[in-house]
Amino acid sequence: MLGTQAAERPPMPAPTPAPSTLPARRRAGRPTAAVLDQDGITTAALELISNKGYNGLTMAALARSLGVAPSALYNHVGSKDDVLLLVEDHLAAMVDVSAFGSEPWDVAVRRWAWSYRDVFSEHTPLIPVIAVLPVANAPKTLAMYEAVTAGFRDAGFPEEKIISAIVALEAFVFGAAYDVTAPEDIFDAGSLAEQVPNFTAAVDRLAAEEHARPTDVAFNLGLEALITGFGALREAVSD
Amino acid sequence: MLGTQAAERPPMPAPTPAPSTLPARRRAGRPTAAVLDQDGITTAALELISNKGYNGLTMAALARSLGVAPSALYNHVGSKDDVLLLVEDHLAAMVDVSAFGSEPWDVAVRRWAWSYRDVFSEHTPLIPVIAVLPVANAPKTLAMYEAVTAGFRDAGFPEEKIISAIVALEAFVFGAAYDVTAPEDIFDAGSLAEQVPNFTAAVDRLAAEEHARPTDVAFNLGLEALITGFGALREAVSD
DNA sequence: ACCTGAACACCGTTCAAGT
DNA sequence: ACCTGAACACCGTTCAAGT
Secondary structure (H helix, E strand, O other): OHHHHHHHOOOOOOOOOOOOOOOOOOOOOOOOOOOOOHHHHHHHHHHHHHHHOHHHOOHHHHHHHHOOOHHHHHHOOOOHHHHHHHHHHHHHOOOOOOOEOOEOHHHHHHHHHHHHHHHHHOOHHHHHHHHOOOHHHOHHHHHHHHHHHHHHHHOOOOHHHHHHHHHHHHHHHHHHHHHHHOOOOOOOOHHHHHHOHHHHHHHHHHHHHOOOOHHHHHHHHHHHHHHHHHHOOOOOOOO | OHHHHHHHOOOOOOOOOOOOOOOOOOOOOOOOOOOOOHHHHHHHHHHHHHHHOHHHOOHHHHHHHHOOOHHHHHHOOOOHHHHHHHHHHHHHOOOOOOOEOOEOHHHHHHHHHHHHHHHHHOOHHHHHHHHOOOHHHOHHHHHHHHHHHHHHHHOOOOHHHHHHHHHHHHHHHHHHHHHHOOOOOOOOOHHHHHHOHHHHHHHHHHHHHOOOOHHHHHHHHHHHHHHHHHHOOOOOOOO
8 A cells, every 4th residue: 555655646856846848847826927828728729629629629638738727727718618719710710711802703702612611611510609609709700701791892792782691601601511521421321212212313323423522512503503693683893 | 313314215115105196216127118219208308408408408307307317218329419310300300391292393492491491490409410410310301301302303403413402402501590599799890890891881781771580681592592593403394 | 128326437617725 | 817726516328236
């Protein structure tokens, strides 16, 4: 018993710790300089998600990767949802809105929508958060909306329809982001195949036809229909 | 101490319990007739979701509402995700596909899509589950796909495009289901309003204009664009 | 086969104590 | 103000024991 107990902790810790590459163990109490901030938390969360996925993003794991106790995080965020919000806003800044203002409207929408889908298809657990997210709490997300709205206005879109069109496009983008993550054989009816002959035939026919990823073919089909439909709403514009 | 201990449990339980309206406490061991099945679990889960929302749907709460221990559930489902799958398949049967085969294609798609959105807008936590769900495990969901596929084929849709069109419509429906749940002031930029003038103007303009719910206006706009765009893919058909 | 009851390995979050 | 450490009230899931 004594032997195993001794192994748990060094018997005489040095009063002044020797210089070491190991992170010095922090004593309780306020550190002289804050070790955490929202940017650092965001970066660590993204790193964790990239390595372990969203199941690996726990407050404990996040704290560990930052070298602090879990409770320390709550000095900088109100909840885990706040962390997800920080991540979401970071990702919104990566969505490509550069074509609005430089390219024709349809080209700009196409580039924006594909980029938006690609970014969030790797982060679908954020979608429920975004959908309910007041934009006031997400400045980079808001900046994205501003760029897109300006693009629609300059393209001659009637102002009262701009938000509705963006909301509809965004709904399609989010739904399509989930579809990207679906398993390839999601439409395999298995033993029930003979009970759904039309469906099975259509699935087989698509598989025989396609070269591109089915999820990309579907996204392209829907996006082009939306662009065509919404393009007809535009009023005559000079340039 | 003796007093409090006595209060925890009746000191002498009757060997044969007297008839009572209280549910008789089950002893350990296999009951003579199974008390659980998948239908009962599904019904109890729906009831729980309806009363307490998805946060209230825990394996413990589900077991309690069924009068069993939580571990008993695992004789009938493999995991909590299996429970969500049972609920999803039940809801799929409530989606209105009745217009396929009796009404024109565009009317049928319109009725299906609105119904699909309405059903799942109250059950958005299922959407991540459906998106990755192999249809072989969800017979009622599969039956819905069969009805829609047959409707598209009979309307003269080229077979190799049917699945892509359905996937695109479904993506839009799922994204729109989230939008229904969004708070009304989701687009209020707050103190950042002056930094996003185009966006703020468009949001204000929409608010001044609309009578219907903004989420319904956006859904209608997108759905009609998709119906128009996809309708053009149809080949000439006799009836 | 199908139940109970105890246990396991987690969660997110709170809060007193320390500097 | 910003950290540690202990504690709280949960989770979903496993498994031996019982009939």
